Amino acid sequence: MKVLALIWSDESSWEKLSPEEREDWYAQYRSFASAADAKLAGGDELAPTRAATTVRVRGGQTTVTDGPFAETREQLGGYFVLDVQSLDEATELAAKIPGAKHGTVELRAAAEEEAA
Amino acid sequence: MQYMLLIYDKESTWHGMSEDERNGVMREYFQFTEELRNSGKHVAGDALQPLSTAKSVRLRDGEVTTTDGPFAETKEALGGYYLVDVDSEAEALEWAAKIPSARFGTIEVRPVVVFPVEASA
Numbered sequence: 001m002k003v004l005a006l007i008w009s010d011e012s013s014w015e016k017l018s019p020e021e022r023e024d025w026y027a028q029y030r031s032f033a034s035a036a037d038a039k040l041a042g043g044d045e046l047a048p049t050r051a052a053t054t055v056r057v058r059g060g061q062t063t064v065t066d067g068p069f070a071e072t073r074e075q076l077g078g079y080f081v082l083d084v085q086s087l088d089e090a091t092e093l094a095a096k097i098p099g100a101k102h103g104t105v106e107l108r109a110a111a112e113e114e115a116a
Numbered sequence: 117m118q119y120m121l122l123i124y125d126k127e128s129t130w131h132g133m134s135e136d137e138r139n140g141v142m143r144e145y146f147q148f149t150e151e152l153r154n155s156g157k158h159v160a161g162d163a164l165q166p167l168s169t170a171k172s173v174r175l176r177d178g179e180v181t182t183t184d185g186p187f188a189e190t191k192e193a194l195g196g197y198y199l200v201d202v203d204s205e206a207e208a209l210e211w212a213a214k215i216p217s218a219r220f221g222t223i224e225v226r227p228v229v230v231f232p233v234e235a236s237a
Binding site: 002004006008042044045046047049051052053054055056057058062064068069070072074076078079081087090091094095100101103104105106107108109110111 | 164187
């Protein structure tokens with residue numbers, strides 16, 4: 001099954017890190033990604049939420065606003081797509097994602113039918 | 117450049133639809149996905165299972181804690197996404213506005229970070 005692992009963490013604390021500290025986190029992510037390689041079907045880091053834009057269409061009119069959909073204490077900063085046998089296996093992998101140590105990894109199973 | 121189009125809508129909106137209405141929106145999704153694929157801008161995408169199947173995982177002091185439910189309880193919930201490869205933010209926003217849920221939900225558009233070292237990956 002395909003499971004989306006959404007990584008939520010406080011982006012303001014990320015932005016306060018020194019370049020060396022960031023590089024250390026990137027190294028942890030690279031080592032997670034290479035260890036879990038066979039179970040990963042994708043993944044990305046997202047630009048900070050100040051670069052987010054929100055789109056709604058009502059009555060045929062498109063409204064575009066700056067900022068993310070929801071203001072939350074932690075922000076969606078990236079994701080992995082996990083290719084696993086079960087949600088338990090996804091949970092084990094999720095706990096190894098570096099962001100799980102200071103943020104939250106939300107697991108969302110993909111629907112079987114490929115609507116998207 | 118790649119953008120993540122995150123689809124937030126109310127699960128209750130879907131539950132409130134008749135079967136015909138729901139099938140109609142699903143058909144629009146299939147058409148939208150086909151149009152996106154045919155344009156060569158589609159990288160990935162998924163519909164997600166209902167929030168009742170969501171789990172949140174945290175690791176603190178070496179201990180794994182797993183709780184049921186999504187990270188944040190919001191009025192609208194993440195129901196799916198598309199990853200698109202487009203020429204500009206304006207183009208990403210145009211695709212976002214064509215997603216059927218844009219009419220009754222919200223699409224959040226997030227640029228993806230490109231790592232110079234991994235740009236070819």
